[in-house]
Amino acid sequence: MASFLTYLISGISLGAVYAIIALGYTMVYGIAKMLNFAHGDVIMIGAYVAFLIFSTLGLNPILAVIVSMLACTVLGITIERIAYKPLRGASSLSVLITAIGVSYFLQNSALLIFGADSKTFTSLVSFPPIKLMGGSVVISSVTIVTILASVIIMIALTTFINKTRTGQAMLAVSADKGAATLMGIDVNRTIAITFAIGSALAAIAGILLCSAYPALSSTTGAMPGIKAFTAAVFGGIGSIPGAMIGGLVMGIIENLSKAYISSQLADAIVFGVLIVVLLVKPTGLMGKKIQEKV
Amino acid sequence: MENILEIKNLNVYYGVIHAIKDVSFTVRQGEIVTLIGANGAGKTTTLQTITGLIPPRSGEIIYHGKSINKIPGHKLVSQGMAHVPEGRRVFADLTVYQNLMLGAYTRTDKAGIDDDLEMVYTRFPRLKERVNQPAGTLSGGEQQMLAMGRALMSKPRMMLMDEPSMGLSPIYVNEIFDIIRKINEDGVTILLVEQNANKALNIANRAYVLETGRIVLEGDAKQLLTDPQVKAAYLSE
Numbered sequence: 079m080a081s082f083l084t085y086l087i088s089g090i091s092l093g094a095v096y097a098i099i100a101l102g103y104t105m106v107y108g109i110a111k112m113l114n115f116a117h118g119d120v121i122m123i124g125a126y127v128a129f130l131i132f133s134t135l136g137l138n139p140i141l142a143v144i145v146s147m148l149a150c151t152v153l154g155i156t157i158e159r160i161a162y163k164p165l166r167g168a169s170s171l172s173v174l175i176t177a178i179g180v181s182y183f184l185q186n187s188a189l190l191i192f193g194a195d196s197k198t199f200t201s202l203v204s205f206p207p208i209k210l211m212g213g214s215v216v217i218s219s220v221t222i223v224t225i226l227a228s229v230i231i232m233i234a235l236t237t238f239i240n241k242t243r244t245g246q247a248m249l250a251v252s253a254d255k256g257a258a259t260l261m262g263i264d265v266n267r268t269i270a271i272t273f274a275i276g277s278a279l280a281a282i283a284g285i286l287l288c289s290a291y292p293a294l295s296s297t298t299g300a301m302p303g304i305k306a307f308t309a310a311v312f313g314g315i316g317s318i319p320g321a322m323i324g325g326l327v328m329g330i331i332e333n334l335s336k337a338y339i340s341s342q343l344a345d346a347i348v349f350g351v352l353i354v355v356l357l358v359k360p361t362g363l364m365g366k367k368i369q370e371k372v
Numbered sequence: 373m374e375n376i377l378e379i380k381n382l383n384v385y386y387g388v389i390h391a392i393k394d395v396s397f398t399v400r401q402g403e404i405v406t407l408i409g410a411n412g413a414g415k416t417t418t419l420q421t422i423t424g425l426i427p428p429r430s431g432e433i434i435y436h437g438k439s440i441n442k443i444p445g446h447k448l449v450s451q452g453m454a455h456v457p458e459g460r461r462v463f464a465d466l467t468v469y470q471n472l473m474l475g476a477y478t479r480t481d482k483a484g485i486d487d488d489l490e491m492v493y494t495r496f497p498r499l500k501e502r503v504n505q506p507a508g509t510l511s512g513g514e515q516q517m518l519a520m521g522r523a524l525m526s527k528p529r530m531m532l533m534d535e536p537s538m539g540l541s542p543i544y545v546n547e548i549f550d551i552i553r554k555i556n557e558d559g560v561t562i563l564l565v566e567q568n569a570n571k572a573l574n575i576a577n578r579a580y581v582l583e584t585g586r587i588v589l590e591g592d593a594k595q596l597l598t599d600p601q602v603k604a605a606y607l608s609e
């Protein structure tokens with residue numbers, strides 16, 4: 079029982095990281111109607127920036143988080159401006175190929191700048207773990223911070239979208255760009271803001287991920303990126319609560335499979351569940367109709 | 373009267389299709405001008421070009437004495453131009469209230485927005501009863517009212533309306549035309565695109581007839597009502 083709880087809680091924590099990444103995928107998809115496959119690599123860049131500030135320069139962890147978020151925000155806006163904006167109106171295949179290109183570009187840039195050897199990321203969270211059930215269940219501080227962060231992000235994002243003018247503009251652009259323009263909404267600016275938010279979240283995800291799994295290399299973001307994308311599809315791409323639920327479910331299934339079935343098969347099981355869900359409900363758990371990029 | 377909108381030798385292409393051919397017309401302050409024509413004549417294209425959704429190949433669009441060719445579409449709203457698009461295009465998943473507030477997106481005068489919200493509710497009582505309902509669940513006529521209310525929330529000086537009567541039952545059609553007349557009486561200049569030529573000519577001051585991208589006839593709306601050519605082509609009941 080105690081070990082089950084331990085696996086479950088670390089699964090929730092891993093799932094919370096997937097969820098934060100999936101939010102970026104799903105928001106960009108909902109508004110720009112494109113799959114930003116470079117999103118996973120923004121996570122890696124975010125982790126490197128935090129590593130530089132915190133481990134290399136030895137500065138304050140909060141500062142590391144803030145600088146990393148700012149760097150990823152700028153990176154996200156730049157990627158959108160240079161790589162994706164010129165393709166507005168192009169076929170979704172061209173956009174997809176470009177996104178894969180951006181992904182390789184980021185990975186290889188990191189390889190060039192930071193070298194091929196993987197760095198050991200020092201966790202930014204350093205308060206003592208919590209012990210439950212007389213010490214048989216130990217919850218690490220990273221786990222607690224990760225779960226808390228995902229809950230706060232979820233609430234903040236939902237409030238932002240429902241209560242602010244910019245949030246409503248995002249919903250309008252996501253539904254109908256032409257009609258949004260007729261409301262006086264600057265569609266390009268709204269898309270840029272979406273990339274900015276998604277990328278800032280990616281920085282947080284990168285830091286949390288590497289605080290729990292400390293090996294940092296140029297491909298660190300790739301697999302979590304794919305899994306979070308899967309989580310977004312699983313939850314219903316375009317849906318914010320869907321990304322959250324999808325991420326959590328993926329993390330839990332992955333961790334429990336690793337613990338009780340086989341750590342080699344865990345990924346296969348995760349993707350297997352995805353395939354089954356999509357066969358039964360092609361639009362994902364919370365998804366509505368699938369919208370093609372127009 | 374002063375020209376609020378002046379279109380000069382407008383040409384618009386979709387790839388190789390020449391959809392708008394050398395179209396020129398004017399709308400004066402306070403008028404209702406209607407642009408009538410059959411399916412595919414280029415009415416929607418004309419309106420979308422004016423509000424910056426489609427770039428023209430050549431020609432000039434002058435609004436309040438200034439060329440707006442180069443102004444991005446989203447910037448025209450704050451200059452007093454509102455467009456009620458073909459097919460209404462309300463935000464289906466958002467509530468009536470959210471749709472109306474998106475209409476006021478460019479405004480920051482909180483008190484003025486509240487006043488205009490009341491004005492819209494007075495003009496369209498049915499919207500008021502359904503404020504928290506998703507727009508997609510409204511009937512066609514109600515959605516048309518929402519699209520108009522949403523445009524009114526930007527406090528426009530000029531409204532472009534694209535087939536507001538499309539797909540509506542006769543009772544709704546009359547109601548919509550009454551509302552258009554009232555909006556105009558409140559000082560909003562209107563460019564009305566319609567296939568319902570009879571109704572449109574009845575409320576308009578002047579009219580232009582568009583045929584395969586070209587203006588083939590123009591004049592006083594009441595005179596066009598009795599024009600044999602117009603009667604034959606557009607008023608057959």
Ligand SMILES: Nc1ncnc2c1ncn2[C@@H]1O[C@H](COP(=O)(O)OP(=O)(O)OP(=O)(O)O)[C@@H](O)[C@H]1O
Pocket residue numbers: 386389391409410411412413414415416417418458567
């Ligand atoms: N996106 C497009 N791509 C290619 N051709 C188009 C496009 N939109 C319109 N057209 C063509 O341009 C011409 C004018 O179309 P438009 O929609 O402006 O006509 P309309 O007068 O509004 O017709 P309706 O009364 O049916 O709404 C038509 O021949 C149409 O086929």
Ligand SMILES: [Mg+2]
Pocket residue numbers: 415416417458534
């Ligand atoms: Mg049309």
